[in-house]
Amino acid sequence: MKITIRQFSFIFPVLVLSLLSGCSLFQSKDVFQPSSFSELNGWNQTQAVGLKTALQESCPVYLKRTGPVNPDIRFGTYEQWHRICDALDTPEDDALPHFFETALTVYQVAPWEKGLFTGYFTPLLHGSRTRSERYAIPLLDVPDDLVFFNPQDFDLERTDKTKPHRMKAGKAKNGWLVPYEDRQGINRRATAGDYDNDVLFWLDDRVDRFFLQIQGSGTIELDTGEQVEVRISGRNGHEYFAIGRYLKRNGLLEKVSMQSIRQWLEDNPDRMDEVLYTNPDFIFFSKLNKPGPLGAQGTKLIPEHSAAVDDRVIPLGTPLWLSTTLTADDQPFARAMVAQDVGSAIRGQARADIFFGAGEEAARKAGHQNAGGKLFVLLPKQMPEED
Numbered sequence: 001m002k003i004t005i006r007q008f009s010f011i012f013p014v015l016v017l018s019l020l021s022g023c024s025l026f027q028s029k030d031v032f033q034p035s036s037f038s039e040l041n042g043w044n045q046t047q048a049v050g051l052k053t054a055l056q057e058s059c060p061v062y063l064k065r066t067g068p069v070n071p072d073i074r075f076g077t078y079e080q081w082h083r084i085c086d087a088l089d090t091p092e093d094d095a096l097p098h099f100f101e102t103a104l105t106v107y108q109v110a111p112w113e114k115g116l117f118t119g120y121f122t123p124l125l126h127g128s129r130t131r132s133e134r135y136a137i138p139l140l141d142v143p144d145d146l147v148f149f150n151p152q153d154f155d156l157e158r159t160d161k162t163k164p165h166r167m168k169a170g171k172a173k174n175g176w177l178v179p180y181e182d183r184q185g186i187n188r189r190a191t192a193g194d195y196d197n198d199v200l201f202w203l204d205d206r207v208d209r210f211f212l213q214i215q216g217s218g219t220i221e222l223d224t225g226e227q228v229e230v231r232i233s234g235r236n237g238h239e240y241f242a243i244g245r246y247l248k249r250n251g252l253l254e255k256v257s258m259q260s261i262r263q264w265l266e267d268n269p270d271r272m273d274e275v276l277y278t279n280p281d282f283i284f285f286s287k288l289n290k291p292g293p294l295g296a297q298g299t300k301l302i303p304e305h306s307a308a309v310d311d312r313v314i315p316l317g318t319p320l321w322l323s324t325t326l327t328a329d330d331q332p333f334a335r336a337m338v339a340q341d342v343g344s345a346i347r348g349q350a351r352a353d354i355f356f357g358a359g360e361e362a363a364r365k366a367g368h369q370n371a372g373g374k375l376f377v378l379l380p381k382q383m384p385e386e387d
Contacts, residue, residue, distance in 0.1 A: 169237025
């Protein structure tokens with residue numbers, strides 16, 4: 001059974017009711033507070049061009065749809081976005097700021113929150129189509145025994161009322177639907193050969209695979225010299241847990257970044273299982289047969305102009321303005337972006353994961369990124385011709 005990201009990205013009636021009432025899923029305050037372009041420090045022609053580039057990736061998705069984008073009417077209709085998308089190529093670059101200021105209105109997302117802005121990138125891994133002593137770590141496709149279900153279909157309630165129902169994963173066992181194995185269980189089954197028919201590629205580094213699962217997509221350089229791109233296609237249904245939190249909580253790391261975690265795992269191979277298994281979430285992949293990397297919206301990600309968000313709060317395809325600090329350099333970082341991806345760790349209102357691209361510099365920025373800041377959404381104005 002092969003699935004797509006859409007099959008485990010679900011919005012349920014509890015979210016609809018909260019948005020229709022103008023209330024946040026998380027609290028009674030209205031998440032989206034009126035603001036203006038004058039509040040977007042750094043808004044200029046360069047950022048308007050970046051917004052256009054990213055938005056042009058999302059426009060083909062919008063152009064296939066009609067009706068409301070979201071139960072919250074402030075997000076507009078797909079027909080409104082059709083008009084904006086159709087007009088994107090008309091303005092010269094120097095006229096783009098005015099174009100967007102005329103077409104869009106600004107709301108700040110949960111201004112009472114500090115915000116949290118992390119980063120991700122496209123990693124390069126090394127692999128092979130055949131198993132060998134060097135290439136012994138399986139990168140798995142969605143296994144045939146993994147099934148997905150909607151808890152609401154079975155009148156199942158979650159005890160945590162702040163979390164809406166979302167697609168869950170499991171498997172059939174002796175006629176019962178039971179939870180799927182966690183990371184440790186999947187690795188145990190892989191060692192026993194249970195997943196040999198589900199292997200996309202064999203990799204040469206277990207830690208590389210772990211971080212690929214966090215990034216969600218990457219490039220595999222095969223021993224033949226060929227490069228192939230892969231992206232997330234399913235997960236085992238267990239909650240994500242950040243191993244950096246475990247390392248810091250137990251006094252094993254003082255400063256947590258991707259780089260420091262990698263170094264710790266390299267220096268402590270005898271404790272790798274202990275640390276990696278604190279995250280029970282396990283990601284399955286599929287081969288990408290078109291240029292990427294692609295986000296959850298199915299669109300190509302644009303470095304520093306694409307972001308992952310909590311799509312329970314912000315619909316994919318929504319233009320954003322993100323203002324934070326680039327942790328790696330301790331420098332201000334403000335960008336126009338489009339919400340084009342999601343992530344298991346991206347949960348909350350003023351929360352986004354910045355896509356930094358590929359290569360060592362992108363890895364450096366993404367690996368260190370962890371800062372507060374402000375998040376805005378740019379939503380379609382009610383134009384005179386729409387009255």
